Amino acid sequence: MSQPPATDDRHLKMRLRLKAGTGLLVMGPGRLEILRRIDANGSIAAAAREMGMSYRRAWTLVDATNRCFRQPLVESVAGGRRGGGARLTATGRQVLTTFDALNAKAAAAVTEERTLLEELLADPLPEPKDSGKT
Amino acid sequence: MSQPPATDDRHLKMRLRLKAGTGLLVMGPGRLEILRRIDANGSIAAAAREMGMSYRRAWTLVDATNRCFRQPLVESVAGGRRGGGARLTATGRQVLTTFDALNAKAAAAVTEERTLLEELLADPLPEPKDSGKT
Numbered sequence: 681m682s683q684p685p686a687t688d689d690r691h692l693k694m695r696l697r698l699k700a701g702t703g704l705l706v707m708g709p710g711r712l713e714i715l716r717r718i719d720a721n722g723s724i725a726a727a728a729r730e731m732g733m734s735y736r737r738a739w740t741l742v743d744a745t746n747r748c749f750r751q752p753l754v755e756s757v758a759g760g761r762r763g764g765g766a767r768l769t770a771t772g773r774q775v776l777t778t779f780d781a782l783n784a785k786a787a788a789a790v791t792e793e794r795t796l797l798e799e800l801l802a803d804p805l806p807e808p809k810d811s812g813k814t
Numbered sequence: 815m816s817q818p819p820a821t822d823d824r825h826l827k828m829r830l831r832l833k834a835g836t837g838l839l840v841m842g843p844g845r846l847e848i849l850r851r852i853d854a855n856g857s858i859a860a861a862a863r864e865m866g867m868s869y870r871r872a873w874t875l876v877d878a879t880n881r882c883f884r885q886p887l888v889e890s891v892a893g894g895r896r897g898g899g900a901r902l903t904a905t906g907r908q909v910l911t912t913f914d915a916l917n918a919k920a921a922a923a924v925t926e927e928r929t930l931l932e933e934l935l936a937d938p939l940p941e942p943k944d945s946g947k948t
Contacts, residue, residue: 689836692832692833692840693834693835694831694832695832695833696828696829696830697828697829698931699829700823700824700826700827700942701824701827702939704941704942706826706931744943747936748939748940749934749935749936750936751934771934774930774934775931778930779927781927782928785924785927786830786924788923789919790916790919790920793913793915796908797840797909800883800884801882801883801884803884806882809878
């Protein structure tokens with residue numbers, strides 16, 4: 681409580697996506713999060729619930745991500761909670777670990793520029809709106 | 815023509831956004847591109863046209879970006895083509911230069927991880943779909 685909460689609000693966070701040359705989205709923050717939550721929960725349904733997302737939306741996201749790679753990242757498991765669960769494959773774990781490392785390295789490389797941009801931010805910042813992804 | 819076109823399609827490109835802690839989008843690929851095109855063209859209308867975007871959409875994007883910073887990034891200029899144009903302010907130029915540097919440093923920091931993920935990609939890749947930004 682030694683700092684007003686507004687301070688953290690003004691930190692810039694990096695959100696990183698990887699796209700193929702065709703425009704195909706391969707990895708991004710939402711895909712990373714669902715992989716991590718499937719890994720923690722052993723279930724797409726539980727991951728979806730935690731992310732406030734429908735099962736259908738989560739399944740579609742996992743399916744779209746699976747199709748981007750040679751081997752699927754998530755596979756179903758017979759039995760378990762809710763009559764079957766899901767887990768990361770070896771490829772899934774490798775993609776999760778690699779994209780985590782990529783995010784960490786990118787963030788570490790740009791601290792100087794990030795700080796400079798933070799110093800130029802409006803005070804107070806405007807309210808966030810749903811302004812699209814551009 | 816010594817390589818089939820598919821090769822370039824499989825290169826992963828990084829798309830980087832900066833968000834404030836409140837969720838406010840501050841900078842991203844579309845915002846960077848419109849700033850660059852306004853700088854090149856001296857006009858929001860010309861920048862919008864080049865990006866296949868309506869003037870209204872471009873203006874809203876510029877306005878939303880301006881509001882994120884202490885000083886506007888784009889200002890209008892009296893006279894000139896189409897009865898007035900637009901140009902980057904000193905802050906606008908600083909943000910453009912800094913975000914360019916940030917993108918370059920981030921990309922350079924992650925070549926190892928990017929290459930590793932490229933090696934795991936499906937061959938052929940699925941067709942890109944409008945699968946949202948996650």
